[in-house]
Amino acid sequence: MSMVCQRCQEAKATVHITDTLPEKREQHFCEDCAEKEGIISKQPHTTNEILQQFIKQKTGMEQGEGVACPKCGMTFREFQLKGQLGCPNDYAAFEELLMPLIERAHEGGTQHLGKVPLTADGVTKKIAGLVRLRRELQDAIDAENYEVAADVRDKIQNLEDS
Amino acid sequence: MNLDDLARSTGEWLRGVGAMSDVVVSSRIRLARNLADFPFLSTATGTERTEIYRSVTDAITSTGGHEGSLLVDVAGADDIDREILVERHLISRQHLSAEGSRGVAIAPDETSALMINEEDHLRIQALGSGLELESLWRVVTDLDDALGERLAFAFDRKLGFLTACPTNVGTGIRVSVMLHLPALKITKEIERVARAARDMRLAVRGMLGEGTDVTGDLYQISNQTTLGKSEPDIIEPFCKVIIPKIVEYERTAREALVKHNAMQLDDSIWRAYGTLANARRIGSEETQTLLSPIRMGIHLNRFDLLDIPALNELFLHTQPAHLQKLHGRLLDDNDRDEVRADRLRSRLAC
Numbered sequence: 001m002s003m004v005c006q007r008c009q010e011a012k013a014t015v016h017i018t019d020t021l022p023e024k025r026e027q028h029f030c031e032d033c034a035e036k037e038g039i040i041s042k043q044p045h046t047t048n049e050i051l052q053q054f055i056k057q058k059t060g061m062e063q064g065e066g067v068a069c070p071k072c073g074m075t076f077r078e079f080q081l082k083g084q085l086g087c088p089n090d091y092a093a094f095e096e097l098l099m100p101l102i103e104r105a106h107e108g109g110t111q112h113l114g115k116v117p118l119t120a121d122g123v124t125k126k127i128a129g130l131v132r133l134r135r136e137l138q139d140a141i142d143a144e145n146y147e148v149a150a151d152v153r154d155k156i157q158n159l160e161d162s
Numbered sequence: 163m164n165l166d167d168l169a170r171s172t173g174e175w176l177r178g179v180g181a182m183s184d185v186v187v188s189s190r191i192r193l194a195r196n197l198a199d200f201p202f203l204s205t206a207t208g209t210e211r212t213e214i215y216r217s218v219t220d221a222i223t224s225t226g227g228h229e230g231s232l233l234v235d236v237a238g239a240d241d242i243d244r245e246i247l248v249e250r251h252l253i254s255r256q257h258l259s260a261e262g263s264r265g266v267a268i269a270p271d272e273t274s275a276l277m278i279n280e281e282d283h284l285r286i287q288a289l290g291s292g293l294e295l296e297s298l299w300r301v302v303t304d305l306d307d308a309l310g311e312r313l314a315f316a317f318d319r320k321l322g323f324l325t326a327c328p329t330n331v332g333t334g335i336r337v338s339v340m341l342h343l344p345a346l347k348i349t350k351e352i353e354r355v356a357r358a359a360r361d362m363r364l365a366v367r368g369m370l371g372e373g374t375d376v377t378g379d380l381y382q383i384s385n386q387t388t389l390g391k392s393e394p395d396i397i398e399p400f401c402k403v404i405i406p407k408i409v410e411y412e413r414t415a416r417e418a419l420v421k422h423n424a425m426q427l428d429d430s431i432w433r434a435y436g437t438l439a440n441a442r443r444i445g446s447e448e449t450q451t452l453l454s455p456i457r458m459g460i461h462l463n464r465f466d467l468l469d470i471p472a473l474n475e476l477f478l479h480t481q482p483a484h485l486q487k488l489h490g491r492l493l494d495d496n497d498r499d500e501v502r503a504d505r506l507r508s509r510l511a512c
Contacts, residue, residue: 072205084281087201088316088324091331098328102321102389105329107363109390112322114333115303117310120317127319132392 005030069093178470180292194334245483332389345415378450431459439510
């Protein structure tokens with residue numbers, strides 16, 4: 001006998017939960033309701049859906065929802081609803097709340113290793129160069145490629161002294 | 163050049179040439195950039211949008227090398243012209259339906275298209291036929307450098323280029339490759355390939371990108387990670403591993419069809435031709451679906467009434483906006499299906 005979803009009372013229940021503590025309790029939901037109840041999460045299809053799903057996961061975020069960017073006035077809550085930030089300064093204003101999302105969206109990546117604008121100041125360019133070289137040094141050491149590692153280490157030394 | 167000329171041509175990325183072009187239809191790379199001194203578009207006022215639009219278009223025209231390129235004011239363009247840009251992959255559907263000042267600067271041969279005020283202030287895109295990511299990267303990075311000398315992009319030492327959506331932050335790069343995978347579809351291996359690609363944190367979508375369905379066995383594969391890796395480190399796996407591997411699977415599946423199911427294969431190719439060459443009314447989706455076995459048939463030397471550039475022209479010119487533009491007037495659904503069938507018959511009938 002097929003069971004009906006206890007939440008919408010319409011669709012067939014395909015997700016069944018049995019709690020054993022504090023007391024034994026059975027729950028039956030259809031897929032959509034199970035998702036709404038936060039029991040399962042369906043496979044996201046688009047980048048925006050992935051982001052929305054990250055945003056929806058509330059772990060420790062409620063306390064930050066009212067934080068607003070002093071520059072554009074956007075609150076973190078508004079960002080959660082729109083999926084788009086209000087201005088470049090939001091990255092600094094919401095740093096603590098955003099970093100876990102960013103880390104998850106980029107396979108743990110938290111440090112830019114790509115291009116630096118041609119117009120960036122010398123310090124920015126130097127830092128970007130050091131970050132990239134230190135990463136190369138680590139890769140060379142991991143690969144036990146000590147000749148390359150020594151070469152990269154010299155480059156780091158030169159850049160640090162410049 | 164104007165949009166009417168553009169609609170009559172097919173564009174560089176549909177020339178049917180380039181590496182692995184029997185399976186790889188086209189490649190695209192885009193970079194997302196924003197101006198440091200303006201809010202992102204979600205909070206920008208109408209005036210700010212217009213200022214951003216002016217700053218970016220001024221920068222584009224002052225970089226030189228843009229003689230003969232076409233700047234389309236998307237906000238002021240009529241519906242058909244906007245749809246034509248979407249059908250040609252020069253702008254996204256999101257850009258079409260956005261609000262306020264926005265536009266696109268298109269290089270004469272459509273090898274690059276700069277979208278202004280889409281989700282980000284600027285999206286620099288390069289498009290090419292076949293698997294051509296290294297050369298496309300040179301095009302986008304040169305454009306980025308040229309524009310970066312004139313515009314202050316929002317950039318952070320730790321997070322890189324700052325984008326409206328945190329999923330694009332860092333390099334702001336999206337590499338996407340459009341693949342024609344009819345044999346993997348027939349042998350039902352396509353799901354396995356799509357799953358493997360998703361496991362590698364790649365997005366697998368329909369032809370027009372995010373949220374679109376797969377028609378005509380055309381799949382778009384793109385990266386999702388933009389932070390923590392350099393641009394070449396994101397591009398290289400596409401050229402060296404991911405795409406060659408999928409191409410190999412598709413070629414093997416095609417060879418197996420020829421070897422074990424040649425009659426069935428020819429039947430599907432020639433039945434598709436029969437319908438396209440004889441239908442009196444036909445929809446856009448059915449046309450794309452039927453052009454798929456013919457595309458495979460041409461590559462397998464089992465169909466010789468068309469070559470790939472001619473097929474690509476039909477593919478593009480039978481889409482709703484192109485069809486109406488070339489016909490010279492707006493058409494309702496029914497008329498469109500008749501005009502499409504006429505066009506196909508006149509090109510395909512023996």
